[in-house]
């Protein structure tokens with residue numbers, strides 16, 4: 001799907017050329033899961049899959065939103081008034097772009113309306129941040145058109161606010177920052193406390209490896225309860241330990257901290273995941289920086305076990321991908337994203353990819369699961385203007 005196609009779609013709908021066309025990618029997270037709302041570390045990279053927006057400004061307060069593919073699509077543009085946008089008023093896909101306009105206006109930016117036409121190749125509900133791509137592409141377009149001068153991380157914060165308050169999903173800051181700030185050929189080491197960023201070169205092909213994404217096609221949703229429950233449990237853990245966020249529990253003091261949590265068994269498991277996961281991110285960063293890329297495989301698998309056993313957000317399909325891939329020669333594998341379905345990632349030698357893919361597909365068939373979608377993830381560019 002190219003810029004020209006989306007531009008043509010815009011012209012067909014609104015009868016004029018758009019002022020510009022922008023793209024924002026989905027992401028996979030290499031390591032650092034459910035750490036972002038604990039002020040911890042994450043390490044996503046951008047996918048080649050993008051949401052593309054053709055956009056023009058309006059000055060009459062009207063916001064028109066259209067897509068033929070996102071969220072099932074809409075026949076005609078949805079028409080909203082920017083001064084009537086209200087949190088949790090919309091349960092459709094249009095809540096994401098509308099929420100961005102709301103968040104920008106709430107922050108004092110004079111966004112006076114827009115015509116928007118969107119198309120996307122980011123699989124929805126697959127844990128690959130289709131929502132963040134949708135938010136970020138609209139935020140970037142409006143930032144450029146209304147000359148707001150906001151940086152990528154600032155747009156990410158506004159998009160997170162749109163998702164948290166307007167859509168009503170209590171997610172962290174990782175996905176929006178990944179979509180806004182990732183760089184081609186790199187993974188983004190992000191400190192979610194202050195949004196300090198470091199781009200880590202991540203070119204697996206040059207080293208004879210591949211990273212596969214296996215979309216289990218088990219749909220997940222973050223506005224339902226389980227994600228929020230984990231988040232609340234983590235906040236309870238931080239409160240019981242007397243820290244601002246679980247990020248403040250040093251790995252070296254984990255056992256002592258767990259001891260202080262006494263018989264709060266569930267909170268203990270959540271705390272153990274978050275604190276060990278932050279340490280895994282740091283370990284992966286130092287392995288990559290020292291050129292020991294293959295050694296990150298077992299760290300990924302460790303992360304999966306922690307999400308499965310301590311955080312308890314895996315599912316049989318995700319576990320089957322990880323177990324089968326590892327039994328078929330993968331260097332490591334884990335679920336990625338929020339959990340309860342969605343996708344897993346598999347790190348493998350290039351030469352082992354066909355056998356691993358076949359083994360996973362056969363295991364799914366044997367288990368009676370829906371055929372998974374398997375594709376290679378190449379670290380791609382973050383959000384950008386196309387034309």
Ligand code: GLA
Pocket residue numbers: 032033034035036037171172173174175222337338339
């Ligand atoms: C979802 C959320 C992110 C993050 C991940 C889990 O993708 O949107 O903020 O919490 O889950 O790491």
